[in-house]
Amino acid sequence: xxxxxxxxxxxxxxxxxxxxxxxxxxxxxxxxxxxxxxxxxxxxxxxxxxxxxxxxxxxxxxxxxxxxxxxxxxxxxxxxxxxxxxxxxxxxxxxxxxxxxxxxxxxxxxxxxxxxxxxxxxxxxxxxxxxxxxxxxxxxxxxxxxxxxxxxxxxxxxxxxxxxxxxxxxxxxxxxxxxxxxxxxxxxxxxxxxxxxxxxxxxxxxxxxxxxxxxxxxxxxxxxxxxxxxxxxxxxxxxxxxxxxxxxxxxxxxxxxxxxxxxxxxxxxxxxxxxxxxxxxxxxxxxxxxxxxxxxxxx
Amino acid sequence: xxxxxxxxxxxxxxxxxxxxxxxxxxxxxxxxxxxxxxxxxxxxxxxxxxxxxxxxxxxxxxxxxxxxxxxxxxxxxxxxxxxxxxxxxxxxxxxxxxxxxxxxxxxxxxxxxxxxxxxxxxxxxxxxxxxxxxxxxxxxxxxxxxxxxxxxxxxxxxxxxxxxxxxxxxxxxxxxxxxxxxxxxxxxxxxxxxxxxxxxxxxxxxxxxxxxxxxxxxxxxxxxxxxxxxxxxxxxxxxxxxxxxxxxxxxxxxxxxxxxxxxxxxxxxxxxxxxxxxxxxxxxxxxxxxxxxxxxxxxxxxxxxxxxxxxxxxxxxxxxxxxxxxxxxxxxxxxxxxxxxxxxxxxxxxxxxxxxxxxxxxxxxxxxxxxxxxxxxxxxxxxxxxxxxxxxxxxxxxxxxxxxxxxxxxxxxxxxxxxxxxxxxxxxxxxxxxxxxxxxxxxxxxxxxxxxxxxxxxxxxxxxxxxxxxxxxxxxxxxxxxxxxxxxxxxxxxxxxxxxxxxxxxxxxxxxxxxxxxxxxxxxxxxxxxxxxxxxxxxxxxxxxxxxxxxxxxxxxxxxxxxxxxxxxxxxxxxxxxxxxxxxxxxxxxxxxxxxxxxxxxxxxxx
Numbered sequence: 001x002x003x004x005x006x007x008x009x010x011x012x013x014x015x016x017x018x019x020x021x022x023x024x025x026x027x028x029x030x031x032x033x034x035x036x037x038x039x040x041x042x043x044x045x046x047x048x049x050x051x052x053x054x055x056x057x058x059x060x061x062x063x064x065x066x067x068x069x070x071x072x073x074x075x076x077x078x079x080x081x082x083x084x085x086x087x088x089x090x091x092x093x094x095x096x097x098x099x100x101x102x103x104x105x106x107x108x109x110x111x112x113x114x115x116x117x118x119x120x121x122x123x124x125x126x127x128x129x130x131x132x133x134x135x136x137x138x139x140x141x142x143x144x145x146x147x148x149x150x151x152x153x154x155x156x157x158x159x160x161x162x163x164x165x166x167x168x169x170x171x172x173x174x175x176x177x178x179x180x181x182x183x184x185x186x187x188x189x190x191x192x193x194x195x196x197x198x199x200x201x202x203x204x205x206x207x208x209x210x211x212x213x214x215x216x217x218x219x220x221x222x223x224x225x226x227x228x229x230x231x232x233x234x235x236x237x238x239x240x241x242x243x244x245x246x247x248x249x250x251x252x253x254x255x256x257x258x259x260x261x262x263x264x265x266x267x268x269x270x271x272x273x274x275x276x277x278x279x280x281x282x283x284x285x286x287x288x289x290x291x292x293x294x295x296x297x298x299x
Numbered sequence: 300x301x302x303x304x305x306x307x308x309x310x311x312x313x314x315x316x317x318x319x320x321x322x323x324x325x326x327x328x329x330x331x332x333x334x335x336x337x338x339x340x341x342x343x344x345x346x347x348x349x350x351x352x353x354x355x356x357x358x359x360x361x362x363x364x365x366x367x368x369x370x371x372x373x374x375x376x377x378x379x380x381x382x383x384x385x386x387x388x389x390x391x392x393x394x395x396x397x398x399x400x401x402x403x404x405x406x407x408x409x410x411x412x413x414x415x416x417x418x419x420x421x422x423x424x425x426x427x428x429x430x431x432x433x434x435x436x437x438x439x440x441x442x443x444x445x446x447x448x449x450x451x452x453x454x455x456x457x458x459x460x461x462x463x464x465x466x467x468x469x470x471x472x473x474x475x476x477x478x479x480x481x482x483x484x485x486x487x488x489x490x491x492x493x494x495x496x497x498x499x500x501x502x503x504x505x506x507x508x509x510x511x512x513x514x515x516x517x518x519x520x521x522x523x524x525x526x527x528x529x530x531x532x533x534x535x536x537x538x539x540x541x542x543x544x545x546x547x548x549x550x551x552x553x554x555x556x557x558x559x560x561x562x563x564x565x566x567x568x569x570x571x572x573x574x575x576x577x578x579x580x581x582x583x584x585x586x587x588x589x590x591x592x593x594x595x596x597x598x599x600x601x602x603x604x605x606x607x608x609x610x611x612x613x614x615x616x617x618x619x620x621x622x623x624x625x626x627x628x629x630x631x632x633x634x635x636x637x638x639x640x641x642x643x644x645x646x647x648x649x650x651x652x653x654x655x656x657x658x659x660x661x662x663x664x665x666x667x668x669x670x671x672x673x674x675x676x677x678x679x680x681x682x683x684x685x686x687x688x689x690x691x692x693x694x695x696x697x698x699x700x701x702x703x704x705x706x707x708x709x710x711x712x713x714x715x716x717x718x719x720x721x722x723x724x725x726x727x728x729x730x731x732x733x734x735x736x737x738x739x740x741x742x743x744x745x746x747x748x749x750x751x752x753x754x755x756x757x758x759x760x761x762x763x764x765x766x767x768x769x770x771x772x773x774x775x776x777x778x779x780x781x782x783x784x785x786x787x788x789x790x791x792x793x794x795x796x797x798x799x800x801x802x803x804x805x806x807x808x809x810x811x812x813x814x815x816x817x818x819x820x821x822x823x824x825x826x827x828x829x830x831x832x833x834x835x836x837x838x839x840x841x842x843x844x845x846x847x848x849x850x851x852x853x854x855x856x857x858x859x860x861x862x863x864x865x866x867x868x869x870x871x872x873x874x875x876x877x878x879x880x881x882x883x884x885x886x887x888x889x890x891x892x893x894x895x896x897x898x899x900x901x902x903x904x905x906x
Binding site (some may be wrong): 017019046048049051053056061063064067068069070071072073074077079080081082083084085086087088089091092109110113160191232241247269271272276278280282283285287288290291292294295298 | 327328330350462467501502503504505513518519521522541542543544545547548550552553554556557560562563564565566567568569571572586587594680685690708724725726727729730731732733734735736737743744745
């Protein structure tokens, strides 16, 4: 295995034999797929060292369209599967992919606990503020007033602010990017993957078929890059909270928050000090003897 | 004539009074004297107050169950003095603190002795809290029945060691004074004796959940993710206690959905992984169980049943989840279900489940229940054959196997003759692969093609044919031919075993039992043969609708003649089974009383 690790990693490594996407023409998922591949190539991560875990939804089909280890799980459930895999083999680079309904709605409980748990997982939320695959209902990130088949009078709930949730729940890396800017997206994803700990990337993307409000133009008129401002410090929580509140006329994108140096969950688990669980022998004469000895405690 | 080494004792009190710890400690003191012990705890869903008891049964021969009637009650509070009035045999007695006011009339009417002692006063005199009257109580019983004090002081020393020498000495002094006083006041009139048996082999007393964990560790389980839920919590807690020693990662999750999914994520990387829950948590795991089925991920789930539906009776026992477990999750997929009924079987199933899960790449569910999860029983150390267990990973591909692969398109779900595909785990350059909860091609990519759907469905279901040959037939206890043939599953075995023994000891009628441990795929042919060859059959089900009865009808195509059921949250006892059998079988020779409440569906005749 080690000899392949030093081979250069190319876009072709991630493209070879991959399926053709089934997304609608113009869907933001195409550029997200491209950015994910570019980020992985930039980071020189060969496909066999990466495990991508997805949920269910348009965005969650993404891993099918590149050559990578994938466990395509249940709606809302990418994070616990990813966490289990990471804990069992922390030598793998683990990336979870979900949509906004998947990640923030049905999977909301896993999301907030993953944030405070801090496993070394990158979580990409493909956020189009809509349930696309079920054909256009409102999602947890839909803005107030958003009209859909299930909110015919307009959505009367407030939208989830992913960045603010991340900050409140103790995520060690919180970023937002836009499917309309592949370069920024690639950079942001690479920063997230490099981060040692739980990193969440809220990717703003249009749903060209069902969301006629939050279009490429809508986003373009609002987003600005926080990291362009040299005085912005993503480790300064006071500054970061100000940015986190912004949503509407102006929407900040970039690495909004990063806390370096916090130990990950895996870093703190005693049994992982010996290396990945997946590499440990299932049994041994020592284990058998210790188990025999354990019986004495019940005498 | 005194009864020697044959005694049942109930220790009763409120939560927080040390009922359970006293019971466990006392049981060990008796086991170390070479006696066979069965211990059962009965508790309410609260941390303080309420009413709990621990029942200890001692015997010179192995015992598998509690009895309805007891000889003595060790009452830690006023309620427990009266609570078991109808369960104490004539000549038995109640030991309690003399400050408790007791009306002697109902006890005298039943020839039950009142045995008051200054237990609290003794505890306080030796520097103890009031709660240490429980130590005095144990001392008193032993003094009364002549059990050597050394066994008590040894256990006290061991149990209180970490609290320091002062606590140890104070407890020993409390126990000794009560021992001597009870001996002086009550030993002469006592009809019971407990005597150590010299040269007995060393025995351990784990409970069912600990036995499952012993099995899991022996099989190389390295991962458990779980959410606390009675009565499965002790599986998780025990693995937490020994996890570092055995390299097992234990993860408490935000809910049971995450618990099963983390275990699946871990299993996907090749680690032997499990989760443990009860019916409520299992309800939440149902969707993921189906994902284990379609992604062919090996997984072990321990489902420790308690009384449902919903929150039900959270600290009481039932066998109500078998059919739910069999059919849980949408669509069809293969699964294996094991229903152990003894500590030995809990160990065996706890270990074997991991081999079965990996060989057939499917979820294996072990059904136990609250009763079995907390019972303790003396068993020989070699009852858990740790050394004899062999890990079998089936078609698991090691790095060395994968190095030899030609090309780089490894197909996780490739079609094979037996339906089992060679299994790689992520991390090898020659096996970059995917799997999905959607229907998929051999290479794990999503498809909606009818022909592929048929192939993959048939491939998955075919695995059960191979698995079936790997499973054990129903286990016979008793003579091959008998007047009454019982069927049971899970923890009912112990009580039924004793009921069968008592019927056969009567010499007036014969009985045998078949205990189904390897429950699914169902041993249809064997069960049909047993029913066809039996004079009359009775199915025992710890539930209202007859889970096992329905399986026999549905999958063996036979209608057993009778059912005995119990759904009051209490475990079957030998007396319950015998009393209900008498209602079903004309000329049944035993007249046995049970203390159970009457229930409408407790006995049924089907044909």
